[in-house]
Structures are given as C-alpha cells and as structure tokens.
Amino acid sequence: MARDNLSPHYQLACRWVPWLLAYTGARVGEIAQLRAEDVMKVDGVHVLNITPAAGSVKTGQYRHVPLHTHLIDMGFLDVAEAKGNGPLFYASEAATRRTDKASKSLAEKVGQKVRDMVREVGISAADVEQPNHAWRHRFKTLSRRWGLDSEAAHHMQGHATETEGQDYGSWPVERLSAEIEKLPRYEVKALQSS
Numbered sequence: 001m002a003r004d005n006l007s008p009h010y011q012l013a014c015r016w017v018p019w020l021l022a023y024t025g026a027r028v029g030e031i032a033q034l035r036a037e038d039v040m041k042v043d044g045v046h047v048l049n050i051t052p053a054a055g056s057v058k059t060g061q062y063r064h065v066p067l068h069t070h071l072i073d074m075g076f077l078d079v080a081e082a083k084g085n086g087p088l089f090y091a092s093e094a095a096t097r098r099t100d101k102a103s104k105s106l107a108e109k110v111g112q113k114v115r116d117m118v119r120e121v122g123i124s125a126a127d128v129e130q131p132n133h134a135w136r137h138r139f140k141t142l143s144r145r146w147g148l149d150s151e152a153a154h155h156m157q158g159h160a161t162e163t164e165g166q167d168y169g170s171w172p173v174e175r176l177s178a179e180i181e182k183l184p185r186y187e188v189k190a191l192q193s194s
Contacts, residue, residue: 006113013089013110014117016076018135022186023068024048025139025157029056032110034088039067039080045173046072050158054087055107058158065156066177070185142183152179 006014013032020031026048033055040049042064051062067076079088086092090106136157143153155171156179 009090010113013114016079017089017110017114019071021135023071023183024065025136026050026065027058028111029107032089032107035086036080036083036088037085039077042173045177046077047173063155063158064173066173066180068180068183146182148179148182152176
C-alpha cells in the first residue's frame with residue numbers, strides 16, 4: 001500500500017515498526033525513538049539497544065534485545081546502516097526545531113502514524129483496540145507457546161522482575177538470542193509474492 005503522502009521517515013516507520021514490535025515485545029515508544037546507533041552488535045549478536053539516551057524508557061535503564069534473524073534477513077540492518085546515526089523514524093531536524101512543549105513527542109507521533117496505517121489497511125478498533133500495544137501481549141503469548149524462558153522474555157520486554165533476586169546479574173546477549181530464535185517467523189503471504 002503506497003503512502004506517498006507520508007514523509008520518508010514515517011514510511012520507514014510504517015514498514016519497520018510493526019515488525020520490530022512483533023519480534024521484540026517492546027513498547028511502541030521505545031521502538032519509535034530508536035536511533036541508527038542503537039542497532040549494534042554486542043558479543044557477536046545483533047541487538048537493539050533500548051536506552052534512555054534515545055528517549056523515554058519506562059524502567060529508566062538500557063537493555064539489549066537481540067534481533068530475530070527474520071528481521072536481519074528482511075534487511076533491517078541495512079536500513080540502520082544506511083541512516084548512519086540519528087533517529088530512524090523521524091527527522092532529526094524536527095527534534096531540534098521543536099519548541100511546543102504541549103505537543104506530543106516525536107516518537108508518539110510515529111506511533112500514531114503506524115496505528116493510522118493499521119486502521120487504513122482495515123484493522124478496526126473492534127478487531128484490535130490498541131494495535132501497537134497488542135504486539136506486547138502477542139509476544140508474551142508466543143513466548144509461552146514456544147517455551148521462551150519467562151525471565152528472558154520479561155527482560156526483553158522491559159517488564160519488572162517478580163523478585164529482587166531476578167534483578168541480580170545480567171543477561172548474556174547470546175542467551176537472549178537463543179530465546180528469541182525460538183519464535184517462528186511471521187509468514188505474510190502478500191509479502192512473499194514480491
């Protein structure tokens with residue numbers, strides 16, 4: 001579906017934000033505020049660095065979320081590399097000239113554009129009330145279905161831990177990557193014919 005009326009950044013967001021939400025279970029704002037430099041390699045694993053340095057993170061702490069190989073195979077690393085640095089889904093110039101304190105954040109606007117696109121393709125509020133947030137619920141459901149370690153899934157989604165002891169230590173990215181790869185690829189027939 002052509003979105004010629006959208007800026008290139010919003011077109012990129014409509015293409016990639018739903019995929020990133022599906023494979024990470026992250027909050028839409030955390031994905032919408034990603035910068036090219038937040039797509040990195042840590043200990044040999046391609047990750048998203050979800051960090052307060054890019055914008056709001058509910059926990060106030062950074063976390064690495066491995067990229068599912070389907071995202072890599074579809075070319076997401078190339079998108080980040082082509083950008084070089086700065087926000088992936090909105091113009092960095094917009095952030096510097098924005099002065100209206102009452103306006104919504106740029107990441108929120110990205111989320112709105114993605115939600116509008118979902119509505120445009122025919123998914124109504126009766127079908128899915130909060131389409132961007134619904135990915136978090138789906139990620140948790142699929143995590144259970146495919147046997148992801150529940151602590152790892154909590155960590156990747158940025159959920160609070162159940163006990164203080166679960167806050168101890170860190171998660172090796174190679175271990176998180178093994179967990180994320182338990183999720184099967186999303187197969188979208190319309191995309192397979194192109």
